[in-house]
Amino acid sequence: MTVFLLQGIYHACFGLSYLVALLLELGRFARPAAAWRATGLAFGIAGLAAHTFYILVHHPDPAKPSGSLLLLAWVLALFYLYGTLHYAKQAWAVFVLPVVILLVSLSYALQRSENTTEYGIPTWASGERFWGAIHGTLILLATVGVSVGFMMSVMYLIQARRLRNKVNPGQVVPLLSLEKLETMNRRAVTLAFPLLTVGLLVGTLLLRHDHSLSDNWLSPKILTTAGLWVVFLVLVYLRYGTSVPPRRLALLSIAAFVLMLIALGTAHPFATGGTQ
Amino acid sequence: MNLRAIGCNVESATVELREKLAFDATKLARALAELPARYGTEAVVLGTCNRVEIYLARPEEDAPVHSPLIAEFLAEVHGVPAADILSHLYELHDAEAVRHLFRVTSGLDSVVIGETQIAGQVKDAYDVAQKADATGPLLNTLFPAATRVSRRVRTETKIAEGHASVSSAAVDFLRPIFDTFTDKTVLVIGAGEMGRLTLNHIRELNPARVLVANRSPDRAAALAAEYGGQLVPWEQLDDALVQADIVLSTTGAPEPIVSRRRFDDKVRPRRGYRTLVVFDMAVPRDFDPRLHDGERVSVFNVDDLNRVADQAAAERRKHLPAADAIVTGEVTRFVQDWNRRKDGPVIGQLTAEVDRLRESMVSPLLAKMKGKLTPAELEHIEGAFRLFQSKLLHGPIAALQEASRTGHSGTLREAVMKLFGLKG
Numbered sequence: 048m049t050v051f052l053l054q055g056i057y058h059a060c061f062g063l064s065y066l067v068a069l070l071l072e073l074g075r076f077a078r079p080a081a082a083w084r085a086t087g088l089a090f091g092i093a094g095l096a097a098h099t100f101y102i103l104v105h106h107p108d109p110a111k112p113s114g115s116l117l118l119l120a121w122v123l124a125l126f127y128l129y130g131t132l133h134y135a136k137q138a139w140a141v142f143v144l145p146v147v148i149l150l151v152s153l154s155y156a157l158q159r160s161e162n163t164t165e166y167g168i169p170t171w172a173s174g175e176r177f178w179g180a181i182h183g184t185l186i187l188l189a190t191v192g193v194s195v196g197f198m199m200s201v202m203y204l205i206q207a208r209r210l211r212n213k214v215n216p217g218q219v220v221p222l223l224s225l226e227k228l229e230t231m232n233r234r235a236v237t238l239a240f241p242l243l244t245v246g247l248l249v250g251t252l253l254l255r256h257d258h259s260l261s262d263n264w265l266s267p268k269i270l271t272t273a274g275l276w277v278v279f280l281v282l283v284y285l286r287y288g289t290s291v292p293p294r295r296l297a298l299l300s301i302a303a304f305v306l307m308l309i310a311l312g313t314a315h316p317f318a319t320g321g322t323q
Numbered sequence: 324m325n326l327r328a329i330g331c332n333v334e335s336a337t338v339e340l341r342e343k344l345a346f347d348a349t350k351l352a353r354a355l356a357e358l359p360a361r362y363g364t365e366a367v368v369l370g371t372c373n374r375v376e377i378y379l380a381r382p383e384e385d386a387p388v389h390s391p392l393i394a395e396f397l398a399e400v401h402g403v404p405a406a407d408i409l410s411h412l413y414e415l416h417d418a419e420a421v422r423h424l425f426r427v428t429s430g431l432d433s434v435v436i437g438e439t440q441i442a443g444q445v446k447d448a449y450d451v452a453q454k455a456d457a458t459g460p461l462l463n464t465l466f467p468a469a470t471r472v473s474r475r476v477r478t479e480t481k482i483a484e485g486h487a488s489v490s491s492a493a494v495d496f497l498r499p500i501f502d503t504f505t506d507k508t509v510l511v512i513g514a515g516e517m518g519r520l521t522l523n524h525i526r527e528l529n530p531a532r533v534l535v536a537n538r539s540p541d542r543a544a545a546l547a548a549e550y551g552g553q554l555v556p557w558e559q560l561d562d563a564l565v566q567a568d569i570v571l572s573t574t575g576a577p578e579p580i581v582s583r584r585r586f587d588d589k590v591r592p593r594r595g596y597r598t599l600v601v602f603d604m605a606v607p608r609d610f611d612p613r614l615h616d617g618e619r620v621s622v623f624n625v626d627d628l629n630r631v632a633d634q635a636a637a638e639r640r641k642h643l644p645a646a647d648a649i650v651t652g653e654v655t656r657f658v659q660d661w662n663r664r665k666d667g668p669v670i671g672q673l674t675a676e677v678d679r680l681r682e683s684m685v686s687p688l689l690a691k692m693k694g695k696l697t698p699a700e701l702e703h704i705e706g707a708f709r710l711f712q713s714k715l716l717h718g719p720i721a722a723l724q725e726a727s728r729t730g731h732s733g734t735l736r737e738a739v740m741k742l743f744g745l746k747g
Contacts, residue, residue: 211617
């Protein structure tokens with residue numbers, strides 16, 4: 048019980064820091080002032096520090112839904128920090144932080160329903176299962192690509208809608224250009240697809256190797272992940288094989304992100320004590 | 324301070340008169356040579372399409388130059404009757420002239436509020452005058468100060484944010500679409516003035532190529548030569564549209580030159596999914612507005628650009644009070660600094676003179692008393708004289724400094740100099 052509370056407090060620590068950073072960022076665009084940005088950035092950095100501290104201390108297991116979501120949230124928090132510093136005038140945090148907060152919240156909610164008796168260094172990090180670590184890392188990097196593709200797609204759709212309605216660019220929250228968003232989305236998908244493919248191949252080999260897990264081929268995790276891979280295959284084909292409007296690709300990237308959340312939220316066949 | 328700003332602008336004179344009073348290089352050189360020679364003034368001539376102004380500074384003891392004299396001078400230089408000029412001239416004195424220059428340089432007196440071009444024009448006007456040896460202590464202090472104030476106004480307020488002219492508003496629509504412009508092709512269709520103005524703004528983004536197409540090859544060739552562009556025969560307009568990323572269209576055609584059907588049949592299939600942005604500034608319009616989808620083809624017309632420019636101008640006007648507050652503070656500071664600069668040498672001379680007097684009285688006295696009084700007593704006597712000097716000078720110096728702050732120290736300065744026998 049104490050462990051639950053401690054975990055909850057830590058999640059709340061960085062989750063709320065990110066939330067305050069998001070609110071301050073929104074405030075910056077409602078009433079421009081340098082202090083909003085500086086304070087928002089300070090909260091964002093504080094949240095990232097607490098998040099990092101939590102990961103270092105608790106070693107969340109990436110094979111568990113809560114762990115994988117938390118690690119993904121951490122990578123995206125780094126992405127938030129990079130973007131906020133690099134694209135100072137754009138509404139970067141407004142799009143990245145909600146995803147980070149969503150992932151942290153999901154991680155917390157899922158953790159409460161998972162078996163919590165096994166804390167400590169997980170097997171993937173102990174060196175006992177090298178290929179498991181490779182599989183986890185590749186999948187994690189692929190999910191980062193999917194998440195980036197999702198955020199760029201949302202921004203793209205908003206920017207395209209503004210232009211369709213000929214909204215005065217000077218009167219709205221600034222976003223990256225359509226060209227930039229399209230490029231970033233393309234790069235994210237292009238990088239994520241091979242990572243996902245290789246990661247899944249390694250995972251498949253691991254499943255075949257471990258006969259005790261051979262009954263898990265039809266687990267929700269594997270099915271949704273396979274679905275995600277198929278969506279990605281379609282995305283890559285549409286992007287490079289045909290000339291499809293970027294708007295449709297953006298919608299497909301959003302669908303891939305939703306599928307990824309479902310895949311991450313379901314228990315992993317390698318994890319012990321997950322929810323199915 | 325003996326400063327005058329005499330001139331006319333869009334509010335006081337018609338464009339016809341302003342055109343007649345415009346200074347070309349020859350007339351400018353003549354004015355900058357003759358104004359100092361004839362009237363003993365420092366002079367800077369500022370000529371833009373919206374204003375013709377002459378800034379004149381004379382020594383304080385001299386009578387100021389007034390607008391009738393300048394009207395006669397302008398009449399002589401431009402061959403326009405002085406009576407036609409005089410009623411359109413405004414004349415601003417001292418601090419008001421300083422304020423006017425600071426506002427002009429900051430773009431607060433411009434037709435498009437906050438425009439930045441004027442700061443460069445003021446600087447150029449000053450540079451030319453300086454090179455012609457027509458400036459002196461006051462204008463050499465005033466014009467650099469004006470440049471500094473304009474920079475301050477632009478960085479501390481949002482007076483220059485957004486694009487408040489129709490031609491520059493196009494850039495506002497391009498930024499959310501394209502990330503880089505160095506690989507983009509701009510196609511100019513027609514040779515209308517609005518197209519030229521807009522092209523000037525877009526060229527600042529460094530596009531890779533400029534193509535020019537016009538029904539009249541001569542005008543197209545002239546425009547292409549002016550902008551380093553490539554001439555496209557009118558018959559190859561569709562090919563040019565396939566290559567273009569940005570189109571500026573300003574023909575005087577009575578019908579749309581690019582219908583939806585023409586674009587869909589001859590252009591769209593060859594463009595793939597490359598983005599095309601069209602600024603259709605022709606009335607009637609050159610492009611079918613139904614081409615606009617906000618993603619692969621965006622078509623903005625004059626009304627769209629006007630709306631953006633109007634909103635930017637309204638936004639800028641909100642920052643006028645803050646900008647004026649900066650100007651007011653800077654005018655006060657400039658006038659005080661200038662007066663202090665004029666009074667500083669007088670105060671220094673006064674202090675040195677009284678120092679000399681005190682020394683001439685105290686030194687013999689102390690020499691006589693040496694040996695009769697202790698060193699501490701001698702020091703006490705010297706201190707008493709110093710205190711007396713301080714008290715004696717406090718009144719005149721304080722009065723001079725106070726007069727400097729209000730900008731009326733001239734008469735007092737002269738009185739102090741006479742009373743204490745100082746030399747100017």
